[in-house]
Amino acid sequence: MKRLNGKALVHQWQQLPAHRRTILTLVLWAVGLVVVWQLAWLPSQTRLRNADTRLAQEHELAALLKRVTQRQPQSAGTSEPFTPASLSERARLAGLQVAGLEARDGQLDVNLQGPPAAVLGWLHGLERDGGQVQRLQLQVVDEQLQVYLVMALTEG
Template identity: 35%
Template sequence: MKPLRPSERRALWGLAAFVLGTLMVVGVWQPARQNLAQATLRVEQQLELANRLAQAQPVRQTGPQQPLAPFISESAQRANLELQQLDIAGPMLNVAVAGDALAVLAWLQGLEAAGAHLHSLALQPKGALLQARAGVTNRPDR
């Protein structure tokens, strides 16, 4: 193999510099710009959410429109849940239901949406079912 002429050597160095520059742009600069764009978008979304939360007005809930015990019993039956306990303890009802986990959680969310207030809540898996025990009232603590 014979040695390279100076012009060939310069051409190889130029080619190496071009390849290195291309790799830097593709491997470092472009991913950094994409990460910056994604981070900027996430920050804007978080700021928009924070502004919406700051402007949100609390909803005044008055409680279910019917007495609490029949409301709980009927709503549990509509949700295909097994009502295991419904005891009156002063102004609070102690309730225990069991059923499909998603159905139990949706039922609890529905109770709160209707204005019932959960003072205590314990969730426990029972095989394929989820059991929920809760202390429920018609009004918030004051």
């Protein structure tokens, strides 16, 4: 294999007609631009698209977080009032058995029973929704938790 030296290449270049040298120069510039395009521009565009996608996802998550955080305080203020009917329905939905509900003098006396996890979840929901418990007695009978509860009655 013959080794090419710089002087021989320059001599061959100069031997080419001027229009061919111009065409070859333009082709070399075009190839150079394509290489620059492939190595620099396209990867940066891909990174830019990925960044735009991530930004859009972050905006969606921020909007969701804003809706959730705005909904929580509103739920405490706009929840249905604590009435005998609403408490009985909540207890039924939680899988509890209501033994008695009595409303008197702005208070509501509640007797109910059920599995401990369901009872504690129901009590937590009452507290979270703004229920004002004035007295609470818990008693375990067999595998059931019995509750006697006195709370402030919300008229609605």
